[in-house]
Amino acid sequence: MDNFSNLMDGFGIAFSMFHLLLMAGGVLLGILVGVLPGLGAPNGVSLLLPLTFTMDPVSAIILLTSMYWGALFGGSTTSILFNIPGEPSSVATTFDGYPMAQQGHATHALTLAFMSAGTGALFGVVVITLLSGWVTQFALKFSSPEYFAVFLLTFASFIGMGSGSAFKAIVSMMLGFAFATVGMDGISGNMRLTFGFSELVKGISFLVAVIGLFGLGELLQTMEEGLRFDGIHARIRVRDVLKAVASMPSHWLTLLRSALIGCWMGITPGGPTAASFMSYGLAKRFSRKKDGFGKGEPAGVVAPETADHSAGTCAILPMLALGVPGSATSAVMMGGLMIWGLTPGPMLFIERPDFVWGTIASMYLGNVMAVILVLATVPMFAAILRIPFSIIGPMIVVVCFIGAYTISGARLDLWLALPFGILGYVFKKLGYPIAPMVLAMVLGDKAEDAFRQSMIMSKGSLSIFWTNSTLVAWIMGLAMLLLFWPMVSMIIKRLRGNPVAAST
Numbered sequence: 001m002d003n004f005s006n007l008m009d010g011f012g013i014a015f016s017m018f019h020l021l022l023m024a025g026g027v028l029l030g031i032l033v034g035v036l037p038g039l040g041a042p043n044g045v046s047l048l049l050p051l052t053f054t055m056d057p058v059s060a061i062i063l064l065t066s067m068y069w070g071a072l073f074g075g076s077t078t079s080i081l082f083n084i085p086g087e088p089s090s091v092a093t094t095f096d097g098y099p100m101a102q103q104g105h106a107t108h109a110l111t112l113a114f115m116s117a118g119t120g121a122l123f124g125v126v127v128i129t130l131l132s133g134w135v136t137q138f139a140l141k142f143s144s145p146e147y148f149a150v151f152l153l154t155f156a157s158f159i160g161m162g163s164g165s166a167f168k169a170i171v172s173m174m175l176g177f178a179f180a181t182v183g184m185d186g187i188s189g190n191m192r193l194t195f196g197f198s199e200l201v202k203g204i205s206f207l208v209a210v211i212g213l214f215g216l217g218e219l220l221q222t223m224e225e226g227l228r229f230d231g232i233h234a235r236i237r238v239r240d241v242l243k244a245v246a247s248m249p250s251h252w253l254t255l256l257r258s259a260l261i262g263c264w265m266g267i268t269p270g271g272p273t274a275a276s277f278m279s280y281g282l283a284k285r286f287s288r289k290k291d292g293f294g295k296g297e298p299a300g301v302v303a304p305e306t307a308d309h310s311a312g313t314c315a316i317l318p319m320l321a322l323g324v325p326g327s328a329t330s331a332v333m334m335g336g337l338m339i340w341g342l343t344p345g346p347m348l349f350i351e352r353p354d355f356v357w358g359t360i361a362s363m364y365l366g367n368v369m370a371v372i373l374v375l376a377t378v379p380m381f382a383a384i385l386r387i388p389f390s391i392i393g394p395m396i397v398v399v400c401f402i403g404a405y406t407i408s409g410a411r412l413d414l415w416l417a418l419p420f421g422i423l424g425y426v427f428k429k430l431g432y433p434i435a436p437m438v439l440a441m442v443l444g445d446k447a448e449d450a451f452r453q454s455m456i457m458s459k460g461s462l463s464i465f466w467t468n469s470t471l472v473a474w475i476m477g478l479a480m481l482l483l484f485w486p487m488v489s490m491i492i493k494r495l496r497g498n499p500v501a502a503s504t
Helices: 002-014 017-035 041-052 057-082 088-102 106-141 144-160 166-180 198-202 206-225 238-246 248-267 271-286 299-314 316-322 328-339 347-351 353-384 389-408 411-430 435-458 470-483 485-497 499-503
Strands: none
Touching (some): 002 057, 002 106, 057 353, 088 106, 144 435, 144 470, 166 435, 206 435, 248 271, 299 316, 316 347, 328 435, 347 353, 389 411
16 A cells, blocks of 8 residues: 555656656657667666766656666667667567568557556566555665675676576676776775876776767677668558557467566566567467567567566666666666765665656656657658668768767877777676676776775674674575576586486
């Protein structure tokens, strides 16, 4: 009942003309970001973040989350009409969305994608609403050891639950920790890794890193691939939209299964991309029309879109409740919270309930608005992609450098964006994940401070992370399990593959 009353208070905050206009503007900007290759949600949010420094935190988070929803929808549009995933999480949508468009069912595919995305997002927001009140029960139990344990659990989750190589995730994270140590030490006041550059005293802005890693890095890869925008001309007809909406109940099992997968992958660091691929694979496995997948099967659009948006929405909960971002975009948003003077974590629900519940209420409104706006603007944004990439590419570069400069007005940030762009390109070519690096840059300082404060409390004894409370012992135990899980699973696989060795 408390959650319901808090949610109603949140709607009172979010349901104002100013905030509704922010939602509409954020969604439209997000669709543009999702449509244009070389940008993407993390880079779009980081470019917009400097504009929010003078805004009220509630208004700022509404603008950023609305852009996030719009970017996810924009990625679906290009996947279906052009076979170009605007977002990594939209790759699975191309498998059946583009064949449907080629067969003359572009409107049907787009409507299924947007309705499924809206359903998944609303499912995710309901989960956040139900779980948010439970989080506050732990708020007063957290001290420095508990916070460090949670940070360690976050880092370990990317290693133990990531879909790629654990070694590559560790390398990416270690680089992020190294970048996070640049500048003034927050406890001792000493300078670290500044190499005599006074501009580095303040450290390396994670926003500059994100602009380079996601914006310039993606653009370099796009240039290498010689991308051409040859797409399907789509015109949204009301009759076709209503027909697609009427077919949605027949996919109820796929919707439910995909939404649950998305929620789980969003709360854990699996992320929307892993959720969409997993959901697509399970939909094909349990479908009676397995042969139709890859040839224009509607369930092949419903499954990844539902999971993608459910995961994207649920990734906000651990970011708010524990300071643990479930995706690269939520990691950027968490950096924004710190810039606005807010501390992500359980205490946020007690100290700023207006911010938390205003954000949750705006998720309901923002996603409904996104479905309506994206259906209305598909022809316009599809037309943008027919502009030659030789024109769009330089425009994206200019936007990225303007965004990097406006963060603090320092020329050094422009020079830093370039090597991060090259690093992002190399990471993408070699298959290294970028999200762990961004996470380490955002959380590195806080994790270090929590660890050193814990050491001061215990006079240098590591036992504080096991004996301070039952809660910290459980969190540390789970973190250790996830940290060494790749090694344990490898040993188990080898034993299963060699029964003689297992018997001896």
